[in-house]
Amino acid sequence: MSATPAPSTPPTPPAQHVMRPGWFTNNVLNRTVAWLSRRGISMSGSRVLAVRGRKSGEWRRTPVNPLPHGGAVYLVSARGHVQWTRNMRVAGGGELFHGKRGRGFTAVEVPEKERPEILRAYLKKWKWEVGTFFKGVRPDSTDEEFLAAAPRHPVFRITYTD
Template identity: 65%
Template sequence: MSTHVQKPGWFTVNVLNRTIAWMTRRGISVWGSRVLAVRGRKSGAWRTTPVNLLTVDGQRYLVAPRGHVQWTHNMRAAGGGELRLGRNVEAFTATEVTDDDKVPLLRAYLKRWKAEVGVFFNGVGPASPDAELRRIAPDHPVFRITVTK
């Protein structure tokens, strides 16, 4: 498994993420944003982070543009979590998508959010050939979300 991680800078952590999370907690989705809550793999405590919820062919996915970050490790251990938008809370289970199946999902994600996250994909964009998207697939975990209630 890849160990690719791009840690966010101060501005992202302290301004962007906090602003998006604040708006999302109040029920204002910014281009599909949700607050992801997942149990910590060591502490068991709820951990939260803003995420972009991708929908493709009626299925919902979470993509980790920054790579194998803490929420992805926690998701693998917990097998699911909650997506929050205002007072709406959706519990879900998560299934990790194989690298070979990520190509159309990464393309769709980049079509929607390239301006926001494109820098994390090393020059690969929505118009890139399938081979380029497949090359970067191991660096970007993708989880299929199934709502449980």
């Protein structure tokens, strides 16, 4: 008599990397950058991202640093798989605001194997602001180190619709 194997349960996916902002970042820095951006004052090209919530359908806003690189524009999540990245995957696009002017866009997530060059360019430009979120990866890190970091940092290629 052969034993019937127990039904297998699908493996639990590994927890996605998230570095939640602290009180000061949420209540002071992000609000200050968003306030400045709404008035047309940008810190090194920062913008306010508006994307529809995946559950509520309401517009959610957060400061981001769009990266022009290699003829395309990218949004990189230094803090990992945060709410705006989850919303972006569902919405497939949003708007970037500088002052009162918003530009609509569509977004496609960049595969992990294509991220190292983009992450390197992102750190070259914004290491002073986001370097701490990359856990030891620096602009001069090896391709292998960037490839190892790629799953922790979603990247979206955006295409403006207007």
